[in-house]
Amino acid sequence: MRDADEPVVGYVSFAAWESQAETNAPISADDLGASGASHGDVLMKLARAAIRERLHIEHSTDADSTASILAANPWLNESGACFVTLTEGGRLRGCIGSLVAYQPLGKDVIAHAVDAATRDPRFKPVTAAEYPLLNIEVSVLGEPKAITIKTRDGQERPVRSRTELEAALRPGKDGLILADHRGCSATFLPQVWDELSDPHDFVSHLLAKARIRPSYDWNDDEIDCQRYEVTAYAEH
Template sequence: MKDYNNLSKEDGKLLVSTARKIVTEYIKNNTKLKLENEFKNNFSFKSGVFVTLNDKQGLRGCIGYPLPNKLLYDALYDAAISAATKDPRFPPVEDKDLNSIIFEVTVLTSPKKIIVNNPEEYLSKIKVGRDGLIVKNGYHSGLLLPQVPVDYNWNAKEFLEHTCEKAGLSKDSWKDPTTVIESFEGIIFKE
């Protein structure tokens, strides 16, 4: 059975094309695409996943599941529709938008807490381009995918600061001993 560690480029192409088909069917016909049994069987392992939509202006929607609580095919389905229609930062995607949108699917490993004795150690433990981050403190939580710091040319410190801000915290909250920092890896598949 497949899992995160043995996804091929062909699997990635299939995940991305299926995300597009799911969104297209939902937007054009207001119906849910029936996934083929073979697709379900191939992606029936639990995994976190994010679906990202970009157009020529940049980000157009991004929603997903950071934790492996759902089977990948099921999480992909929900994330694709949500990224297109429920990202509160953007208006819902319309039929006329579909041809100008590029779909991206990021399949995630389980998040793991980064253990440090001193917050400055985070800077050497986070690898930009490999790691995604989750910052938690109290009721606040924020996540940035591994490709984000690469896209913006951030170093590890800037990545931490922006993830803190995404969580609704001050940018230096990563230095607070009550803040929990988790990392995960992601395989990025893009049209």
């Protein structure tokens, strides 16, 4: 697995830069769920403001700046991990995020919004002319946890095989991280279930993303499997 301070390039590959670890307890998907739209509106507004500032597009008011949004919402100072996904005309335009909380959630949103717009290696940087055409989604991640199953004697243990993994997955709910012992790893957000609804296909495509043979089968703990949940907020 990669270090906690390594942001991830959306649905496909990894990118990274460093940040000093924070001492605050992480803000999780569960923490945000009860607040719903108000938190989501702030997160999306912050992501949009970050991109606007990077593209040197003027704010309509001072309250629309990233600094003002952070100052008005102290909960953004709590540690948190997120993905920022950009689409244009229904097509992916950029997606970068963190799997593990390592900095304040507000800083995480700002950094990943800018990186999704300008540093996703799959796309050219977003231009000022494209900015009004972008739709933004912010996904706040829960903590990744090992995927386990119960044994016949009632004990829990990590899944050891592809068959056990696919049986344990919860389509539409689980984000999945796969990693082998050679350093190959990749993740899919839960939103990918919309395109890959079958667990076998989901795992096959994620293996390919991690540069592991899609048909690869294992029975000996060779692949580390973790899942996480997200609370996603999207512009409409």
